[in-house]
């Protein structure tokens with residue numbers, strides 16, 4: 001690749017969502033303005049996605065799956081892909097002089113900092129997402145290159161502030177010179193990101209490959225298409241000291257404060273998803289649309305939404321419109337969104353979602369909402385299965401063992417203590433979880 005065509009953005013976490021969302025918007029902006037941005041995408045943990053995408057020349061098909069049919073489109077804005085562990089490629093991407101921004105979709109768990117991070121940075125062998133990010137920033141700072149924006153696109157409350165806090169904290173411990181460069185040269189915009197993007201299946205790969213061949217495309221195989229719903233939203237607040245694509249021309253909303261949008265999405269969509277995932281799995285369902293056909297799930301979902309609506313900073317009409325859109329989105333029978341995918345990393349997600357609603361209601365003196373005990377009961381049942389995929393749950397599991405708590409019901413007080421003293425003190429909540437477990441098991 002010539003010096004001129006080197007991607008002016010980096011992405012960490014080459015999963016499905018990045019390809020359906022940020023890469024899609026950047027592609028649209030390139031089409032709208034003719035200005036080339038390009039993305040150098042890095043995998044988070046395994047090299048596979050980079051190898052697969054490189055083998056097919058980086059293009060991939062976006063399959064927009066509506067209730068009535070599919071719209072397919074070849075997206076070509078990713079121009080390089082590398083394994084996250086490839087530190088030479090990583091450093092090289094940060095040395096592009098006109099680099100504008102770095103996006104992240106590394107899941108909630110990717111933001112954790114452990115005792116291993118500082119020694120790894122001192123040895124210049126970063127392994128975690130946060131330490132790699134610091135290493136990249138250090139590379140750019142030492143080269144005397146210009147400022148950059150680093151944008152979290154994960155479903156975290158206050159994702160920009162959380163990311164800034166982690167990066168600044170680690171930089172101060174590692175290298176104060178880097179910390180002051182970050183202070184002057186790096187911005188951390190906050191975002192609300194929304195587009196339901198389930199995991200890709202073999203049928204999707206076959207569909208995309210068939211479609212490419214029918215189109216007479218130069219690319220004849222697609223092992224990395226991505227499926228998503230037609231609905232998409234991106235709300236951003238913050239500075240871009242090195243510029244950015246003209247995203248506002250292609251549907252992105254730029255605001256001063258993203259917090260209300262983010263809270264609305266986390267509490268209506270994501271808390272709803274978590275409830276449907278844990279409660280739905282406990283009832284034997286496998287996908288969101290199956291759970292949406294079960295009144296035991298939808299009654300709880302409606303109760304959760306009205307409880308959240310009472311503590312969200314939007315009027316009834318706006319809450320009503322968001323919930324109506326979600327009813328339609330969740331019922332899309334052609335999006336097979338597996339509950340088990342959504343059930344991952346509950347230890348990291350529940351505090352901002354379900355417990356965010358719960359705490360806001362308690363602080364406002366409002367009664368316990370039925371969604372909280374239902375979600376927590378479903379989660380306890382899930383933790384007793386062999387389907388748990390949670391990068392932050394080890395501590396809770398060892399607390400269960402230390403307490404000799406080996407049934408879902410005996411684990412209630414240990415779980416409440418894990419999430420905070422305010423939950424331990426709430427006897428009504430413990431009883432409601434126990435009642436739910438009684439009903440579910």
Ligand SMILES: NC(=O)c1ccc[n+]([C@@H]2O[C@H](COP(=O)([O-])OP(=O)(O)OC[C@H]3O[C@@H](n4cnc5c(N)ncnc54)[C@H](O)[C@@H]3O)[C@@H](O)[C@H]2O)c1
Nearest residue numbers: 013014015016017044045105106107110129154155196197
């Ligand atoms: N899929 C969606 O519908 C959707 C919608 C909105 C936001 N998101 C956000 O995007 C994230 C990723 O979703 P996806 O659909 O791409 O999932 P995915 O499973 O396709 O990809 C997950 C990505 O995160 C990386 N990752 C996981 N744990 C990591 C860690 N500890 N350190 C570094 N990287 C790590 C993986 O390597 C992979 O690249 C979600 O967790 C969420 O925060 C997803």
Ligand SMILES: O=P(O)(O)OC[C@@H](O)[C@@H](O)[C@H](O)[C@H](O)CO
Nearest residue numbers: 155193194195196197270273342
């Ligand atoms: O990956 P998570 O846990 O952040 O959330 C799982 C789903 O709720 C989520 O991926 C939604 O599909 C998404 O947030 C829609 O925009």
